[in-house]
Amino acid sequence: MVAIRGLLVVxxxxxxxxxxxxxxxxxxxxxxxxxxxxxVAQVALTLxxxxxxxxxxxxxxLGIVDISRVTANCLTLVAAAxxxxxGIHTTTPAAVARPFLRRQMIALGLCHVAIVALAVGHRPPYxxxxxxxxxxxxxxxxxALDVVPYTLVYLGYLAWVLYxxxxxxxxxxxxxxxxxxxxxxxxxxxxxGAALGIGYAVTKAIATTAATWHQPWRRLDTTVAVxxxxxxxxxxxxxxxxxxxxxxxADRLYERLVAWRSCxxxxxxWRLMVAAAPQIAxxxxxxPAQLRRVRLTVEILDGxxxxxxxxxxxxxxxxxxxxxxxxLDPHRREATVEAFALATAAHRKLAGHPPAADPTDxxxxxxxxxxxxxxxxxxxxxxxxxxxxxxxxxxxxxxxHEQGTGPAxx
Numbered sequence: 542m543v544a545i546r547g548l549l550v551v552x553x554x555x556x557x558x559x560x561x562x563x564x565x566x567x568x569x570x571x572x573x574x575x576x577x578x579x580x581v582a583q584v585a586l587t588l589x590x591x592x593x594x595x596x597x598x599x600x601x602x603l604g605i606v607d608i609s610r611v612t613a614n615c616l617t618l619v620a621a622a623x624x625x626x627x628g629i630h631t632t633t634p635a636a637v638a639r640p641f642l643r644r645q646m647i648a649l650g651l652c653h654v655a656i657v658a659l660a661v662g663h664r665p666p667y668x669x670x671x672x673x674x675x676x677x678x679x680x681x682x683x684x685a686l687d688v689v690p691y692t693l694v695y696l697g698y699l700a701w702v703l704y705x706x707x708x709x710x711x712x713x714x715x716x717x718x719x720x721x722x723x724x725x726x727x728x729x730x731x732x733x734g735a736a737l738g739i740g741y742a743v744t745k746a747i748a749t750t751a752a753t754w755h756q757p758w759r760r761l762d763t764t765v766a767v768x769x770x771x772x773x774x775x776x777x778x779x780x781x782x783x784x785x786x787x788x789x790x791a792d793r794l795y796e797r798l799v800a801w802r803s804c805x806x807x808x809x810x811w812r813l814m815v816a817a818a819p820q821i822a823x824x825x826x827x828x829p830a831q832l833r834r835v836r837l838t839v840e841i842l843d844g845x846x847x848x849x850x851x852x853x854x855x856x857x858x859x860x861x862x863x864x865x866x867x868x869l870d871p872h873r874r875e876a877t878v879e880a881f882a883l884a885t886a887a888h889r890k891l892a893g894h895p896p897a898a899d900p901t902d903x904x905x906x907x908x909x910x911x912x913x914x915x916x917x918x919x920x921x922x923x924x925x926x927x928x929x930x931x932x933x934x935x936x937x938x939x940x941x942h943e944q945g946t947g948p949a950x951x
Contacts, residue, residue: 548770549593552777556587559781575630579780582623589616590773596680601669606679607689611660614695615653621702621738622649624776628709628731645702652698659691683748683762692749700742707735722795723786730779734772741768800830803921807837810883810928814844817887821847838921850896851886860885873930876923880930 563580570576589612592599596609622645629638665679665688673679686692710732748761786792815822821843826833860881864874 546594549590552770552773553587553591553594556583556590556777559777560584560587562781562784575627578623578627578630582620582627583780585616585623586620586773586777589613589620592616597674597677600674604669606665606667606669606671606674607660610680610689611656611691614691615656618649618652618695618698618702621699621706622646624780625702625706625709628706632709632712648698652694655694656691659694660689663687663690665689681762682759683745683752683765686749686753689749693746696742696746696749700739703735703738703742707732707739710735722799723783723792726786726791726795727779727782730775730782732779734775734777734779737768737772737775741765741772744768797830800834803834803925804830804837806925807834807841807921807928809931810880810924811837811841811844813883813887813931814841814848817890818844818847834921838917838924841924845883848883848886848890851889851894852882853886853889853897856885856889857882872926876926876930877934879927880934883927884931884934 560580560583563576563583567573567576567580592609592613596613599609600606626642626645629641633641665684667673669675671679710728744761745765748758748765751758751761782791786795821840823836823840826836857878860878863881864877867874867877869877
């Protein structure tokens with residue numbers, strides 16, 4: 542617990558630095574409503590973190606047990622609600638966002654009223670002079686529900702808001718992916734932080750139940766503290782990353798990681814193409830991941846051109862029947878059809894079949910369901926979808942005069 546307390550002190554110090562930066566930005570642009578939401582969320586979260594390590598001193602000074610806990614819980618809900626408001630405000634038209642945010646703030650107010658009413662109406666059975674309070678035991682272990690009856694209200698609302706935060710961030714990944722890489726990475730960090738926050742709420746509820754019906758579990762309490770801390774770190778990093786990431790080279794590191802991941806995902810499709818048309822490969826590939834991704838993409842597109850003479854209408858129809866039989870969503874269906882057709886064409890070529898008299902065009906630029914198929918990033922993403930579908934194909938079934946054992950890449 543000493544390590545967790547030290548981590549909370551570090552988080553509080555970092556939170557105040559970030560809060561000062563956000564407040565300075567707000568002073569320069571006071572009419573920015575989204576920035577207002579973000580500043581309130583940042584300051585409220587920082588205050589909630591700051592109260593954690595000094596809870597005993599605050600309660601003893603004010604003479605009220607758990608006033609610091611109730612205050613920190615309310616501030617955490619304010620931070621979560623304002624963080625959601627910031628995400629909705631910056632990604633949703635005002636006509637749609639305004640009613641949603643109004644309902645959100647009403648729900649936040651009702652939760653605060655319920656928490657305060659339960660905290661005032663059901664006080665802990667001991668005072669600030671009790672040894673459990675003075676020694677810090679009351680704050681180190683998760684208290685039973687009869688001591689903190691407002692916990693379920695706090696956890697329920699927090700989990701719901703964090704789910705909305707994660708859902709909003711996930712829905713806007715496509716938009717953020719078209720912009721600077723640090724914004725895309727920040728959105729992913731916020732989504733991960735929201736998921737960790739939901740895990741914290743669930744684990745906290747389990748720990749509260751265990752303390753109510755059995756006794757506090759030290760491992761559960763440690764898990765709660767770790768999830769709470771890591772969720773805060775992920776969300777804070779995600780929110781602030783675009784402002785400081787370039788200074789430390791995070792954008793370049795993220796681009797290298799994305800390129801490396803793309804190379805891994807493209808490998809199955811590239812192997813299929815090279816097995817059927819070895820002349821497309823120019824080895825060795827460059828070491829830098831960004832250049833290696835370009836080389837893999839170019840060679841795969843060359844493989845398309847090399848396999849086109851073996852792509853027949855009958856194979857295309859067989860690929861569509863196979864995808865329809867699997868009852869896939871539209872995007873996965875298109876990728877599966879493409880992968881099946883390519884695997885069939887590669888096998889026909891390797892089996893020695895002559896080129897078709899009436900080949901079909903399977904250019905990835907014309908068949909991609911993505912709206913900007915000619916964009917390099919979208920084309921690479923489409924080829925990754927095909928490679929992923931290729932890995933899940935069963936042995937390719939061809940017509941009677943095209944029998945074989947399966948794609949060479951398998």
